[in-house]
Amino acid sequence: MALGSDEVKKIAHLARLEISDADVPEYAKNLSNILDFVEQMNSVDTSDVAPMAHPLELPQRLRADEATEENQRELFQSVAPQVEAGLFLVPKVIE
């Protein structure tokens, strides 16, 4: 499975990850090698095998729908890059 430069750029866009044009060929090569390696999975027929999502196959624990955490907005926003009036700031989204 060989990935081309255009595909690498497309995936990088999907992942919202900037990679420089100069690095794209190296990524294409490495990612293609990894996909080739992963290809070994196809050496076995798994059509009758149920996928295993969780090692212990325990049901998801449920809890009552009650507020259990107190509001710690100031504490959590103390590590934010840019905050104003209790809001996280980002560049303008709507003109």
Place this chain on the structure above:
Amino acid sequence: MHTKTIVDLSSGLKEGAFSSEELVQHFLKRIDQLDPDLNSFITVTGEQALAAAHEADQKIKAGGAGPLTGIPFAHKDIFCTKGVRTSCGSRMLDNFIAPYNAGVTEKMQQAGAIMLGKTNMDEFAMGSSNETSYYGPVKNPWGDNLVPGGSSGGSASAVAARLSPASTGTDTGGSIRQPAALCGITGIKPTYGRVSRYGMIAFASSLDQGGPMARTAEDAALVLQTMAGFDERDSTCVDQPVPDYTASLNDSIQGLKIGLPKEYFGEGLDANVARTIDEAIAEYRKLGAEVVDISLPNSKLAAPAYYVVAPAECSSNLSRMDGVRFGHRCKDPVDLEDLYKRSRGEGFGEEVKRRILIGAYALSAGYYDAYYLKAQQIRRLISDDFKKAFEQVDVIMSPTAPTTAFGLGEKTKDPITMYLSDIYTIAVNLAGLPGMSVPAGFVNELPVGLQIIGNYFDEARLLNVAHQYQQVTDWHTRIPKGFE
């Protein structure tokens, strides 16, 4: 003091041979002198450590001390520590002062253990050599320019160099066991769900598990006793009582059935490592264990399935690092997309980017069945292999890693070569089983680790099996030159 085990240090503290403050000062001094070369710590928290030691001394005097009260430890920089930088080895979190404590951090604090600092690691735990860290590689104290293994490389190196009696680690595909093997120390990855993942920065949520790294199985048992247990804030943490891990350490292993999977002794295994493992197995025979040849036929599919599951989950988990609420933000973003892309492009290193891209590809429209679903099916086959094996045997043994510590830079050019250094540890994570690495000898003066794999929640047996071996061998007591 630095050559003593936790067990000895704990009785020394209780008898008043030294105080926790003296102990902490001693280790801080060693870190100060020896770590500039090793680079095993990202952050040293000396002041906090001395204040906590002072408190521990009061507690010991008042007679309220537990086995870890006043005992120093090093904390992998993946566990959130309130008020202390928690970087996960990444530029992305270089400025991140955790606003809360991880479940494991709380438990260690409650037990009175003293955090000396946060240890270096592969960026977001993605790596097998500690070379992907933003803070530079860690050196293995056993040789010049050798890697300590990864991703818990700083934790392993610090314990091997006697800069800390024990440390915490996390293991997604071998990240406790492989560095433990390469640095000649003892490490255990517990059953998935045994230790809380709350506040442990997520890499691959269905595989990640925290555990202790120490010099002896007995010390590892003491630390695991504290780390393990239910935490309702982690939805996959298992609500099951934690057994007394030290109670069964001295049980006889007469009649223990050890399975040797032929797939773990084949191509790719260094001949000298193989011979060392054979000698360790011979030692177990002398202790009365019975050795059975077994097969785990789908073993060779473990690494391929892992390199789908782990990147897929990482690409999802790391989407929270977007430059908006915490972590690195690029300068002067022109719009929101630019903010996301450049913050992430600048914040993440090469290997992390590679894995995000692979994961995003595997999960993208049209590829889900061919990659993620297929990998989850392989995962079932691997888990079934282990189930069958454990109907026949009590534990499974193998080498932890195919070679001893390799050179810095030796495997960084080709990601696949690096991935293969975890071939014997990955399957255990896919199945969610507990696994351990124990020092089992040396090849050309470099340590070799024996891996012991157990059935679900059988940590007590693993520790017992390791402890019995450590009663008749002294590999775990060897100290690297220059760190005596």
